[in-house]
Each structure stands twice: as C-alpha cells, then as structure tokens.
Amino acid sequence: MSRYFTDEHEWIDVEGEIATVGITDYAQEQLGDIVFVELPAEGTAFEKGDDAAVVESVKAASDVYAPISGEVVETNSALEDEPALVNSDAEEDGWFFKLRVIDASELEGLMNEAAYKKFVASL
Amino acid sequence: MSGNDDIAHIEEELPLQNLPLDGWHRARGARMVGFAGYHMPIQYEGIMAEHVWTREHAGLFDVSHMGQLGFSGEGVDDALEILLPSDIKGLKPFRQRYSMLLDEEGGILDDLMVSRLGDGAFGGADIYMVVNGATKYDDMGWMIEHLPDEVVMNHMDEQALLALQGPEAGEALATLIPETADLIFMQSGLFTWRGVPLWISRSGYTGEDGFEISVPAADAALLADALCALPQVKPIGLGARDSLRLEAGLPLYGHDLTPAVSTIGADLGFAIQKRRREEGGFIGHARVMKELADGPGSKRVGLRIQGRLPAREGAPIFAGGARVGEVTSGGFAPTVGAPIAMGWVSLPHSAIGAALEIEVRGKRIAAEVAQMPFVPHRYRRKA
Numbered sequence: 001m002s003r004y005f006t007d008e009h010e011w012i013d014v015e016g017e018i019a020t021v022g023i024t025d026y027a028q029e030q031l032g033d034i035v036f037v038e039l040p041a042e043g044t045a046f047e048k049g050d051d052a053a054v055v056e057s058v059k060a061a062s063d064v065y066a067p068i069s070g071e072v073v074e075t076n077s078a079l080e081d082e083p084a085l086v087n088s089d090a091e092e093d094g095w096f097f098k099l100r101v102i103d104a105s106e107l108e109g110l111m112n113e114a115a116y117k118k119f120v121a122s123l
Numbered sequence: 124m125s126g127n128d129d130i131a132h133i134e135e136e137l138p139l140q141n142l143p144l145d146g147w148h149r150a151r152g153a154r155m156v157g158f159a160g161y162h163m164p165i166q167y168e169g170i171m172a173e174h175v176w177t178r179e180h181a182g183l184f185d186v187s188h189m190g191q192l193g194f195s196g197e198g199v200d201d202a203l204e205i206l207l208p209s210d211i212k213g214l215k216p217f218r219q220r221y222s223m224l225l226d227e228e229g230g231i232l233d234d235l236m237v238s239r240l241g242d243g244a245f246g247g248a249d250i251y252m253v254v255n256g257a258t259k260y261d262d263m264g265w266m267i268e269h270l271p272d273e274v275v276m277n278h279m280d281e282q283a284l285l286a287l288q289g290p291e292a293g294e295a296l297a298t299l300i301p302e303t304a305d306l307i308f309m310q311s312g313l314f315t316w317r318g319v320p321l322w323i324s325r326s327g328y329t330g331e332d333g334f335e336i337s338v339p340a341a342d343a344a345l346l347a348d349a350l351c352a353l354p355q356v357k358p359i360g361l362g363a364r365d366s367l368r369l370e371a372g373l374p375l376y377g378h379d380l381t382p383a384v385s386t387i388g389a390d391l392g393f394a395i396q397k398r399r400r401e402e403g404g405f406i407g408h409a410r411v412m413k414e415l416a417d418g419p420g421s422k423r424v425g426l427r428i429q430g431r432l433p434a435r436e437g438a439p440i441f442a443g444g445a446r447v448g449e450v451t452s453g454g455f456a457p458t459v460g461a462p463i464a465m466g467w468v469s470l471p472h473s474a475i476g477a478a479l480e481i482e483v484r485g486k487r488i489a490a491e492v493a494q495m496p497f498v499p500h501r502y503r504r505k506a
Contacts, residue, residue: 032362033171035455035462036431038484054484056433058170058455059362083431 004107005116010067011091014107021067022095023055023086026120031057034086039075039097046070046099048106053096055086068106070099142187143283143340147347151358158361159188159256166360173363174457177329178498181289182359183350190259191279191337192266193240193248202274203250206266207237208386208405210396211250216241219309219324221394223386224254224262229410230382231389232265233258234374236335238324244313245322245337248277253284253335255376269406283343288333288367290501291355296323296334299349303334308502316346325503329364330371330496332503369465370456372425372495378436379423379451379465385410388419388467421448422473425495426464426481428453432488433462434481440468441480441487447472450481458498468492 004012009027013020028034036056046052046066053064075097079085086094101107111119139157148155153164164185167173176182194203203211209222219238223231235254245251254262259278266276287296297304300314303323311324319342327333338346350356365375374380380389385407395411403412428434433455440448453464464481472479477492 032166033169033455036433038432056455058174058366058457059165061433061435 004110006067019099025090028090037079044072069102074098143343147344161188164360166362170362173359177289181292181355184286187283188256190254192252193277194250195248196274208395214239225407229385229407231380282337283340285336288327288329288331292333295353295355329367330500370498387414389423421469425493426490427493428462429489
C-alpha cells in the first residue's frame with residue numbers, strides 16, 4: 001500500500017484499485033474542533049479537483065476536494081456519529097471516503113510522506 | 124481542502140497592527156488572525172475547550188481592539204442624547220447601559236456600552252463609551268460631526284481592555300481586588316491594583332457573570348499574568364467569544380446588526396427608555412416610532428437547527444417555497460450541543476416555534492424559531 005499527499009492537505013492510501021481519502025493531521029489541527037462532516041453519496045463520480053466533502057469546524061466550513069478522479073464506493077459512517085474522529089485520528093480512523101481509481105497516473109504528481117512533511121514545514 | 128475562516132478574511136488588504144498583548148498571546152501559543160485591523164488571538168487550546176472552560180470557570184479575553192472613548196464638556200448629556208437613543212441624563216454615576224448609534228434613517232451604525240463616570244474618576248471624562256473595534260474610526264467620525272464644539276471626545280487608545288467572564292470570574296477578580304465583589308451587573312468603578320488604576324465594569328458579552336477591565340496598555344501584560352496565574356482563569360480566544368455570545372443570544376455588529384436594520388426589529392427596544400421614545404430628539408427617532416406603531420418588516424430571531432449540520436451566515440431561510448430571511452450568524456453551540464443560529468426573518472415567520480427551513484449547500488434543513496438566550500444568562504444582579 002502506498003500513501004500519497006496533496007498540497008490541499010488530503011492523504012490517499014492506494015490498495016489495488018481502491019483509494020482511501022482523508023485529511024491530514026496538519027489540516028485537522030488547523031481547522032480546530034470538527035463538529036460535522038458532510039460525505040458524498042456512494043456511487044458519486046468525481047473528477048480530480050471536484051468538491052467531494054465538507055468539514056465543519058465550530059467556526060467555519062471547509063471544502064475537501066477529490067484528490068484524484070474516481071467513483072465513491074464507501075464512506076466512513078463512523079463520522080456521522082463522531083465527527084471529532086477527524087481531530088483524534090485524522091490519518092487512520094478519521095478517513096472520509098473510498099474511491100475506485102479511474103486513472104492511476106493522476107497519483108504521479110502527488111507527494112510522499114517525506115515531501116509532505118517538508119511542505120508543511122515550509123508553511 | 125480550503126478553509127474560509129470568516130474572521131480571518133476581514134480587512135486582509137490592510138497591514139495589521141499589534142495590540143498591547145500581542146507578544147503575551149503568542150507566548151501562550153495563541154493562533155493569531157486578522158480581525159478589525161489587528162492581529163488577534165482566535166484560539167489557544169481549541170474553541171470547544173475554551174468555550175466550556177468559560178462556562179464552567181473563568182476566561183480572560185483580550186478585547187483591546189474595541190474603541191474606548193471618553194466624553195466631557197458642557198452639555199455632554201444633551202449632546203449624547205442626540206446621538207444615542209438611550210436615557211443618558213438618567214444614567215447614574217458608575218452605571219452602564221447598552222446603547223447604539225443610529226443613522227438618520229434609524230439604521231444601526233454600531234452597538235455600544237455607555238457609562239457615567241464618577242467625578243473625574245477615570246481620565247477626567249464624564250461619560251465613557253466602548254464601541255466595536257471594526258467600526259470605531261467610523262463611529263468617531265460620525266460623533267465628531269454631530270457633537271457641539273463644547274463637547275470633547277477622547278480616544279483612549281493608551282488603554283487596553285480585558286474581559287474576565289464566567290461563573291468563577293467574581294471569585295477570581297476578588298482575590299486580586301477584593302472591593303470588586305460589591306459590583307453588580309452594569310455597575311462600574313475605579314479600582315487600584317498594585318498602584319495601577321483600573322476602570323472595571325461588571326459586564327461582558329458572553330451571558331456569564333464577569334467584568335470588563337480597562338487597564339493602561341503598559342500594565343496590561345502584568346495584569347493578564349496575575350489573572351491567568353489564578354486557578355480559575357485561562358486565556359480564551361475570539362473564536363469562543365463568538366460561540367459564547369451566540370449562545371447568549373447577543374447580536375454581533377456587522378453580522379446580526381448593520382445599517383440596513385433598525386432597533387425594534389433587532390429586538391433592542393429595551394435600550395430606548397420610555398422618556399426617549401416619547402420625547403424623541405435623537406437621530407433615527409422617526410423609524411423607531413414607526414416600527415413601534417406598525418411593527419418592523421422583519422425581526423432578528425434565534426434558530427434551533429435539527430441535526431448536526433451548522434447553518435452559517437448568509438444561508439437563506441425558507442417557509443415552504445418562499446424565502447423569508449437569512450442567517451446572520453450561526454455555528455455549533457458547545458453548551459447546547461447542537462448547531463444554532465441567529466437570523467432575520469419577515470415578521471409573519473418570526474414567532475417563537477415557527478417552523479422554517481434553512482438551505483445549506485443546496486440542502487434544506489429543518490429549523491425552528493427559538494427563544495433567546497439559548498443558554499440562560501447568569502449576570503449578577505441585585506439580591
């Protein structure tokens with residue numbers, strides 16, 4: 001399994017043709033207390049860059065983009081009852097949705113963990 | 124991912140200034156954002172935790188961005204009764220009132236606190252006013268334009284302003300200044316702490332018991348340190364101040380109140396005492412009287428929202444197919460444990476219990492007009 005990162009602070013785990021997407025620990029830290037996560041419906045098809053989900057913190061709403069193109073095959077229903085999972089475990093249990101990958105070449109421009117860490121340090 | 128923090132975007136094109144406690148906040152790990160032209164602490168450990176702390180203990184807020192004004196001179200009461208719809212002549216020494224500046228059409232230019240000082244108690248002024256930070260320079264311009272030459276307005280920009288809020292605020296402040304224990308809600312006085320003169324009023328904008336403390340900028344960090352050394356007190360950011368005041372049903376200028384709206388619709392008629400309604404003589408009086416007689420076209424209301432999805436400022440409000448209003452501030456209410464909002468709706472849909480819908484990202488969510496405050500006020504009133 002490989003993990004990729006975007007400069008919009010999403011992480012993507014790719015296993016076979018399925019990609020699991022969430023926001024990074026850095027992102028949740030910036031957002032503060034998360035009170036609601038709006039997830040896409042299963043079966044929704046995204047182009048890379050489409051609005052895919054919305055994270056509501058106490059103060060504000062933030063969009064989460066589809067980091068790659070694909071079709072939603074599963075969403076994390078645990079977030080409905082416990083949106084704060086994104087704060088406590090952003091990069092594991094706080095995942096958002098799984099996509100069936102259409103074009104694996106879209107992953108090529110993304111960062112690995114070391115590159116993302118360096119990117120965050122530069123912010 | 125992209126965020127749009129509604130506090131952060133304001134006046135981003137202007138260079139932000141530093142307030143007296145800027146370094147103090149940064150040293151305590153505050154996340155700073157631009158607000159009302161200044162770098163301001165939005166949060167320390169997290170809005171939710173800071174909100175809960177204030178409701179249970181005492182939170183220290185830096186509100187030094189707000190404008191502190193002193194008025195003195197012959198005829199100051201008469202002059203201010205033209206600018207403000209409230210009873211100034213009947214304001215006793217060391218008492219405070221909530222009031223507002225109205226324009227010629229009765230629209231709200233700002234909301235504010237006005238107090239009468241005891242003789243020369245604080246900077247030699249007769250009347251002390253605290254106005255909103257984002258509007259203070261416009262307010263000053265408006266007032267200078269409408270004040271007679273005999274009345275002098277002093278912008279007390281050498282003073283910082285701290286707010287200590289929460290059920291343990293009284294006990295905390297009394298450990299530093301025992302005499303403050305005698306103050307009741309909307310009462311103020313001059314106190315001395317380690318030789319530093321402090322103008323303290325028992326008031327605030329969280330719905331909790333608490334104080335606003337005007338302190339010389341040079342002594343502000345020392346006082347903030349002394350307060351935060353107390354076990355009841357933690358520094359709290361603007362984020363929690365906003366969620367606290369929303370739960371308390373208190374309107375926020377620039378959001379719930381604007382020049383487009385008037386006092387009666389805003390449910391702020393209590394700020395216009397009987398004599399002033401009858402006698403008039405203040406700017407904007409005609410609109411106030413008309414709305415008292417005919418009712419306002421729309422009203423500021425509280426909204427309880429079903430489910431967990433917060434409705435934010437700008438979200439349209441519907442009754443069936445008809446758009447009847449708009450959310451003016453909204454968010455998740457930590458004490459209530461649910462999203463709440465404040466908004467303006469047309470009069471026929473403004474009754475408590477009215478069933479409405481709010482549109483959030485194309486989805487309609489159910490909401491009901493609710494009694495405010497959402498969380499009961501706990502002011503310390505006369506026994």
